[in-house]
Amino acid sequence: MKSLLGGILLAVGFAALPFFTARNDLLNLCVQIFLAIALAQSWNLLGGYAGQINLGHAAFFGLGALATRMLWVGGIPLFLALSAGAAVATAFGVLIGGPAFRLRGAYFAIGTLALAEILRITVGNLMPEISAIPAPALASYNILPRYYLTLTIAVLCVAVVAILVPSRVGLGIRAVREDEAAAEASGVGAFRHKLLALTVSTALVGLTGGAFAYYHVSYYPQHAFSPAWTFDAVLISFIGGVGTIRGPVLGALFYVILKELLAVRLVEFHLLIFGILFILVVLFLPGGLVEAWSRARRLITRKS
Amino acid sequence: MILTQQLILGLLVGGLYGLAAAGLSLTFGVLRVLNVAHGELLMLGGYGAFWLFTLWRIDPFVSLLAIGPAMFVLGLLLYWALFQFVVKAHEEVRIKNSLLIGFGLTLVLHNLAIRLWTADERAVTTAYAGAVARIGALAIPLVRLTSLVLAFAILAVLHLFLTRARWGRAIRATAEDWEAATLMGIPVGKTYLLAFALGTALAGIAGGLVSVSYSISPSIGLEWTLKALIVVVLAGLGSLFGCFAGGILLGLAEATSVVFLGGPYREVVGLVLFLVILVVRPQGLFGGRA
Numbered sequence: 001m002k003s004l005l006g007g008i009l010l011a012v013g014f015a016a017l018p019f020f021t022a023r024n025d026l027l028n029l030c031v032q033i034f035l036a037i038a039l040a041q042s043w044n045l046l047g048g049y050a051g052q053i054n055l056g057h058a059a060f061f062g063l064g065a066l067a068t069r070m071l072w073v074g075g076i077p078l079f080l081a082l083s084a085g086a087a088v089a090t091a092f093g094v095l096i097g098g099p100a101f102r103l104r105g106a107y108f109a110i111g112t113l114a115l116a117e118i119l120r121i122t123v124g125n126l127m128p129e130i131s132a133i134p135a136p137a138l139a140s141y142n143i144l145p146r147y148y149l150t151l152t153i154a155v156l157c158v159a160v161v162a163i164l165v166p167s168r169v170g171l172g173i174r175a176v177r178e179d180e181a182a183a184e185a186s187g188v189g190a191f192r193h194k195l196l197a198l199t200v201s202t203a204l205v206g207l208t209g210g211a212f213a214y215y216h217v218s219y220y221p222q223h224a225f226s227p228a229w230t231f232d233a234v235l236i237s238f239i240g241g242v243g244t245i246r247g248p249v250l251g252a253l254f255y256v257i258l259k260e261l262l263a264v265r266l267v268e269f270h271l272l273i274f275g276i277l278f279i280l281v282v283l284f285l286p287g288g289l290v291e292a293w294s295r296a297r298r299l300i301t302r303k304s
Numbered sequence: 305m306i307l308t309q310q311l312i313l314g315l316l317v318g319g320l321y322g323l324a325a326a327g328l329s330l331t332f333g334v335l336r337v338l339n340v341a342h343g344e345l346l347m348l349g350g351y352g353a354f355w356l357f358t359l360w361r362i363d364p365f366v367s368l369l370a371i372g373p374a375m376f377v378l379g380l381l382l383y384w385a386l387f388q389f390v391v392k393a394h395e396e397v398r399i400k401n402s403l404l405i406g407f408g409l410t411l412v413l414h415n416l417a418i419r420l421w422t423a424d425e426r427a428v429t430t431a432y433a434g435a436v437a438r439i440g441a442l443a444i445p446l447v448r449l450t451s452l453v454l455a456f457a458i459l460a461v462l463h464l465f466l467t468r469a470r471w472g473r474a475i476r477a478t479a480e481d482w483e484a485a486t487l488m489g490i491p492v493g494k495t496y497l498l499a500f501a502l503g504t505a506l507a508g509i510a511g512g513l514v515s516v517s518y519s520i521s522p523s524i525g526l527e528w529t530l531k532a533l534i535v536v537v538l539a540g541l542g543s544l545f546g547c548f549a550g551g552i553l554l555g556l557a558e559a560t561s562v563v564f565l566g567g568p569y570r571e572v573v574g575l576v577l578f579l580v581i582l583v584v585r586p587q588g589l590f591g592g593r594a
Contacts, residue, residue: 099583106399114575125568275411282404
């Protein structure tokens with residue numbers, strides 16, 4: 001209950017922010033945070049709750065971006081273009097779900113990584129030219145609709161995962177993560193639940209990719225398929241606290257803000273730090289920041 | 305003619321794929337640790353050869369004698385600092401956690417390399433770099449041929465070690481069944497350490513050879529990790545010569561694709577092959593001992 005209140009307060013705070021400041025850099029930073037939250041939370045559903053380490057998250061992000069961008073620049077209304085982007089990503093997710101879930105554990109991870117690389121290279125070859133927003137649309141470019149769209153998608157991702165996880169289906173998804181054989185034995189179809197998690201996860205990240213395509217003025221289509229998107233999602237989820245609702249949100253705030261602070265001096269320096277943090281989390285603090293926080297609180301309350 | 309020439313080049317690069325895969329196969333087969341930072345370790349070996357040549361004019365083939373041991377020590381340190389914590393878990397958790405740690409290590413090494421040596425592409429250009437042997441219209445780059453022969457020789461020595469030496473046999477016994485190996489009095493912890501360090505050294509040596517005939521940059525890691533994974537899947541676990549053959553098979557497949565599909569899809573062919581094998585043989589892929 002307390003965390004629901006906290007989440008609502010955070011979302012309202014972000015929604016109110018443009019009324020207090022018109023600083024573009026600040027609003028852009030927030031858009032980065034929203035995208036990061038959506039990217040990580042969508043990954044977290046499959047990676048954290050269903051226990052399937054998807055190293056091909058970027059493929060679905062990229063597909064969403066690609067479809068949305070093409071339709072939107074082609075004159076289709078934004079809302080329809082975004083829906084189409086999400087639909088394409090989801091369709092691809094369902095398509096590969098069958099063969100991909102024949103792979104267990106680490107094999108699923110490297111299989112999805114290979115899949116994403118195939119898409120990235122192919123898209124780069126077929127569409128080598130930079131994709132830019134056409135001049136008339138660029139003239140009326142305004143950060144505010146981008147700000148609220150990405151905020152909405154971030155809230156949507158958190159809400160969908162938060163509603164799904166405690167439900168009966170969500171319980172099934174978590175049971176599959178804990179022990180597939182035991183889940184099957186208790187009548188929980190492992191494949192069905194994994195596929196459902198994948199479907200929702202890809203729909204959300206496809207939508208996020210679409211928002212990225214609407215937000216970013218010019219980029220190479222290949223860029224949206226870069227493994228960096230997957231890596232961001234994994235890092236944020238694990239550092240924040242994988243398999244929790246709060247984790248990816250905290251992780252995204254921490255990740256984007258620290259990245260911004262470090263970027264002043266060195267472009268990629270933050271990844272060095274996050275790589276080390278990530279290893280430490282995997283080895284010694286599997287619950288990430290969320291666990292660190294609750295441990296710290298327990299220490300304090302015990303003393304007083 | 306073009307096809308033959310491409311096939312020759314594919315064969316030559318294939319030897320390096322095999323060498324890169326042998327290290328990965330060793331660590332995965334023995335420790336059940338999937339080190340996805342293998343390509344980054346290879347990249348470090350490449351920079352070793354590059355700097356030894358650039359700063360002190362040490363011939364890259366000679367510098368392998370230093371790179372191998374140095375990477376062996378790095379492997380000891382990495383195992384001691386990171387991977388020893390993973391091998392205590394049971395198999396499925398072990399593979400998954402090692403994958404995650406390898407992933408973190410990938411980021412660290414990649415960005416450390418950019419920080420230290422910039423993102424530029426580099427290559428060791430020796431005086432004899434351009435030497436070719438000509439057979440009719442076909443050209444065989446001699447440096448690459450030497451690399452291929454060396455790769456084979458290194459794998460042969462390693463094979464002898466694994467089959468004849470006491471520690472080599474301990475490694476194989478541990479790979480077969482670590483519990484039984486423990487009962488036979490084999491110090492499994494030390495065997496793991498040795499196997500991991502050997503795998504790292506192999507990656508480093510492969511990197512040294514890559515820097516002579518091809519080019520290195522901080523970002524080559526992922527590509528080489530994927531190549532090594534593809535070869536291991538093609539070859540199955542447990543055979544060094546299988547890795548060598550698998551590497552050459554991948555090299556030839558890539559070369560064929562370059563002729564028929566064009567250069568840009570070179571990387572795609574191996575990955576598609578990889579996915580198909582993974583999906584068709586989801587359990588049996590890495591050798592089949594479950």
